[in-house]
Amino acid sequence: MKINAMSEQHPPPSDGHYVTAMSHFYRGEVGRIMAWRARLDNTTNWAITTTSTIFTVAFSIERVPHIIFLFNVAVVGIMLWIEARRYRFYDAFRARVRMLEAHFLVPVVMQHAPMLEGDWRKLLAEDLLMPGFKISRFEALGRRLKRNYVFIFIIILVAWITKIFLHAQPRITDWRSFYHALSVSNAFPGWLVAFFLFSTLSIVLGISCWAAVHLRGEFTDFGPRRNWKI
Secondary structure (H helix, E strand, O other): OOOOOOOOOOOOOOOHHHHHHHHHHHHHHHHHHHHHHHHHHHHHHHHHHHHHHHHHHHHHOOOOOOOHHHHHHHHHHHHHHHHHHHHHHHHHHHHHHHHHHHHHHHHHHOOOOOOOOOOHHHHHHHHHHOOOOOOOHHHHHHHHHHHHHHHHHHHHHHHHHHHHHHHOOOOOOOHHHHHHHHOEOOOEOHHHHHHHHHHHHHHHHHHHHHHHHHOOOOOOOOOOOOOOOO
16 A cells, blocks of 8 residues: 655654654554564573473483484474564564654754655555565574574584484494494484584574675664763
C-alpha cells in the first residue's frame, strides 16, 4: 500500500499534540523491540543450556559415544534458525525506532533545528499499514551466527574432538588411530563423521566471515569518534 498524498505542511517539532503522539508511539515501539530482544536471549540461553547438559553427560560417562555431539550441533542449529526468525521481527521494529530517533528526536533535542529531509513519514506510514521485514532470512541468520552462535559451534566441535581423544579405545597415537576412533559402530563410519566435522566448521566460519564483511551494524569502530564528557 502506497501513501500518495502527503500533506505539504508538516507539524513542527514544537507542536504539542504531535510531539505527545509521536513520543507515545516511540515508547511503544521501544517496548516492542525490547520484548523481541528478550526472545532472542531466550533461544541463546536454551542453546547454551543444552550444550552444557550434553557436555556434562559426554565427559562424565565414558561409555557415551562421541556422536552425542551430533545431536548437540543439531539442537543448536535449530535454536539458531528460530532465533534468526525472531531477529527479523526485532529488526523490523528496530528500524522504526531508529527512524524516529534520527528524524524526530534529533530535531527535538536540537530544539529549533529543522527535521531531516526525506520521505521518512511516508515510509513509516506505509510500514504501519503493511509491516514488512527489512532483512532476509539469510542475513538474519548471518547476524546471529556472527554475534553468538559461531562461538557455541566452535566450542562444540572442540569438545567433540576432545571427547574422541580422551575416551578412544584403543588410545590415539597417530592419524590412522584417530580416523579409526571417529567411527561409531557401523552406523557412523569414520569418513562420515570427519565429513560432518569439516563441513560444519566450514559452513559456520564461512557464513560468519561473510556476515562480518557484508553486514554492518549501527555501531562501528572505524567511524569518527568523539570524547564524551558527562
